[in-house]
Amino acid sequence: MKAQAKFIKEVNSLLIKKFGVPFSNRNFPDPLDLLIATILSQNTNDNNSYKAFNNLKSHYKSWNELINEKRVKIEKIIRVAGLAEQKSSAIKSIVVYLNKKNGEVSLDYIKKFSDEEVINELTRHKGIGVKTASCVLLFALGRNVCPVDTHVHRTVNRLGIVKENTPGKSFSTLNRNFPEGAAHSFHTNLIRLGREICTPSKPNCTECPLNKICTYKKKNFEYKGRGKQRDFMLLDNVT
Numbered sequence: 001m002k003a004q005a006k007f008i009k010e011v012n013s014l015l016i017k018k019f020g021v022p023f024s025n026r027n028f029p030d031p032l033d034l035l036i037a038t039i040l041s042q043n044t045n046d047n048n049s050y051k052a053f054n055n056l057k058s059h060y061k062s063w064n065e066l067i068n069e070k071r072v073k074i075e076k077i078i079r080v081a082g083l084a085e086q087k088s089s090a091i092k093s094i095v096v097y098l099n100k101k102n103g104e105v106s107l108d109y110i111k112k113f114s115d116e117e118v119i120n121e122l123t124r125h126k127g128i129g130v131k132t133a134s135c136v137l138l139f140a141l142g143r144n145v146c147p148v149d150t151h152v153h154r155t156v157n158r159l160g161i162v163k164e165n166t167p168g169k170s171f172s173t174l175n176r177n178f179p180e181g182a183a184h185s186f187h188t189n190l191i192r193l194g195r196e197i198c199t200p201s202k203p204n205c206t207e208c209p210l211n212k213i214c215t216y217k218k219k220n221f222e223y224k225g226r227g228k229q230r231d232f233m234l235l236d237n238v239t
């Protein structure tokens with residue numbers, strides 16, 4: 001376990017050397033805003049989910065207005081994010097649940113929960129998985145938790161930090177002993193690495209700052225192009 005934490009620290013510092021310390025919104029956003037933004041971000045890019053989130057925010061003065069709103073209306077407003085039927089249903093259902101449970105549409109009560117309690121509370125809802133719940137932990141509650149999406153899953157396995165076959169298992173193993181204070185920069189820079197350099201089919205290992213410590217057997221030093229810079233991160237821009 002200590003070896004894993006040391007490896008994560010080394011990766012983190014090499015990524016910071018390459019990409020810098022990522023922008024972080026230290027005025028943590030409202031947890032429900034962040035949850036809704038994360039639901040919108042599932043299976044689409046950050047630009048489209050950002051548009052959908054802004055559409056919702058400009059259409060409604062508060063999430064209370066969604067309690068009695070028709071789901072199909074929400075679906076229309078968020079269409080740009082894709083999977084609008086499922087996403088509108090997940091959003092509507094959490095809003096209705098919160099209103100019924102606490103008499104207010106707010107997730108503030110989870111701020112005093114442990115990480116595990118937050119995950120259990122959020123993942124009981126259809127359309128909210130561990131990745132979405134862990135984004136709320138990291139980006140809205142400032143917890144030292146590293147969410148695992150497809151980019152993080154692919155890169156931590158190629159690097160040899162974990163050896164797991166699903167993002168869910170990678171999440172559990174990776175977060176067992178995560179170095180204090182490293183989750184935000186590690187997560188954000190690793191996504192950038194996965195988008196720009198360690199891409200699924202043709203990783204550009206020549207450009208990779210981790211190529212000396214990576215254990216991936218099929219490293220690719222032939223690729224000569226440069227990945228597109230794609231460093232906009234929706235979840236650090238939710239206000």
Ligand code: SF4
Nearest residue numbers: 198203205208211214
């Ligand atoms: S060396 Fe290659 S396979 Fe390993 S992390 Fe870097 S780009 Fe990915």
